[in-house]
Amino acid sequence: MGRIFRTLCVSALLSVPLLAVASDQDTIRYREDVMKTLNEQAGVLGEMLSGAVPNDNYGAQLQAFALTASTALKAFESKVPGGKAKPAVWASWTDFSKRMTEFAQQAAAAAKTAKEQGNDAAAEDLIDATESCKSCHKQYRQEMKGDRDDQ
Amino acid sequence: MGRIFRTLCVSALLSVPLLAVASDQDTIRYREDVMKTLNEQAGVLGEMLSGAVPNDNYGAQLQAFALTASTALKAFESKVPGGKAKPAVWASWTDFSKRMTEFAQQAAAAAKTAKEQGNDAAAEDLIDATESCKSCHKQYRQEMKGDRDDQ
Numbered sequence: 647m648g649r650i651f652r653t654l655c656v657s658a659l660l661s662v663p664l665l666a667v668a669s670d671q672d673t674i675r676y677r678e679d680v681m682k683t684l685n686e687q688a689g690v691l692g693e694m695l696s697g698a699v700p701n702d703n704y705g706a707q708l709q710a711f712a713l714t715a716s717t718a719l720k721a722f723e724s725k726v727p728g729g730k731a732k733p734a735v736w737a738s739w740t741d742f743s744k745r746m747t748e749f750a751q752q753a754a755a756a757a758k759t760a761k762e763q764g765n766d767a768a769a770e771d772l773i774d775a776t777e778s779c780k781s782c783h784k785q786y787r788q789e790m791k792g793d794r795d796d797q
Numbered sequence: 798m799g800r801i802f803r804t805l806c807v808s809a810l811l812s813v814p815l816l817a818v819a820s821d822q823d824t825i826r827y828r829e830d831v832m833k834t835l836n837e838q839a840g841v842l843g844e845m846l847s848g849a850v851p852n853d854n855y856g857a858q859l860q861a862f863a864l865t866a867s868t869a870l871k872a873f874e875s876k877v878p879g880g881k882a883k884p885a886v887w888a889s890w891t892d893f894s895k896r897m898t899e900f901a902q903q904a905a906a907a908a909k910t911a912k913e914q915g916n917d918a919a920a921e922d923l924i925d926a927t928e929s930c931k932s933c934h935k936q937y938r939q940e941m942k943g944d945r946d947d948q
Binding site: 669672673674675676679682683686689690693694698699700702704706707709710711713714716717720789 | 820826827830831833834837838839840841845849850851852853854857858860861862864865867868871905
C-alpha cells in the first residue's frame with residue numbers, strides 16, 4: 647500500500663483534514679493537543695495517587711506522561727502565538743525552553759524511579775514535575791475562566 | 798517524606814480532591830480522562846501523519862498512545878454506567894473487552910513496527926487501531942452533539 651494511500655486512510659479515519667499545509671492553525675491545534683494530552687494524563691495520575699481509583703496501571707500511565715512531556719517543547723518551537731500560549735513564550739524563549747526541558751526531565755525521572763523502585767518512590771519526582779507545570783502555566787499560559795485544568 | 802504527605806502534595810498540585818473514596822463519579826472521571834487522553838493522542842498522530850505538522854516526535858507519541866491503550870480496558874472494569882459509555886459496554890462485556898484488547902494490541906503493534914521498521918511501516922497497524930476506535934465508538938459510545946472527537 648503506497649504512502650499516500652495510507653496517509654489518506656489514516657487521515658480520513660482520524661477526521662483530520664487531508665493535504666493540509668503547515669498553517670498557523672495546524673501548529674496551534676497540534677500544540678494544544680499535546681498540552682491537553684498532558685493535562686488528561688496528569689488527571690489520571692492524580693486520580694490514582696489520591697486513591698480515587700485503583701493504581702494498577704500507574705507505571706504505564708507515568709511512562710506515557712513522560713513520553714508526551716519529552717515532546718512538548720518541540721510543539722512550541724514554531725513562533726506562532728495563539729490559543730492559551732502567551733507571547734511571553736517566545737519573548738522569553740531561553741527561560742521557557744529551560745523550564746520545559748526540566749519538566750520533561752522530572753517526568754522521565756519519575757517514570758524511571760517508578761520502574762526501578764516502585765510507585766511510592768516516584769512521588770517526589772512527580773511532585774517536582776507538577777510544580778513545574780504550575781509555575782510555568784502561571785508565567786506562560788493565558789487563564790481562561792471555566793478551565794478544569796487550572797493547576 | 799511520608800506517603801501521606803507525598804500524596805497530599807501531589808493531590809493538591811494536581812487539584813484532585815484528597816481522601817476521595819472510589820465513588821461512581823471518580824470511576825467515571827478516570828475513565829473519561831483515559832479516553833480523552835487517547836483522543837488527544839489520536840489527534841496528535843493524525844496531525845503528524847497528514848503532514849500538518851512535523852513528525853519529529855512521531856515514535857514517542859505512538860509509544861505513549863500504545864501505553865495508554867494498554868490501560869483503557871481496565872478503566873471500564875467497574876460496572877458504572879455514565880458519561881459517554883452506553884450500558885451496552887457491560888451488557889456485552891465479552892464483545893467489548895475483546896475489541897478493547899484487540900485495539901491495545903494494534904496500537905502496540907504500530908509502536909513496535911515504527912520502532913523497528915520506521916514510521917511509514919507502522920501506518921497499516923495504526924489504520925487497524927483507528928478502525929477499531931471507530932467501530933467500537935459506534936457500538937458503545939453515546940454521541941454528543943458538538944463533539945470534536947467524532948471519528
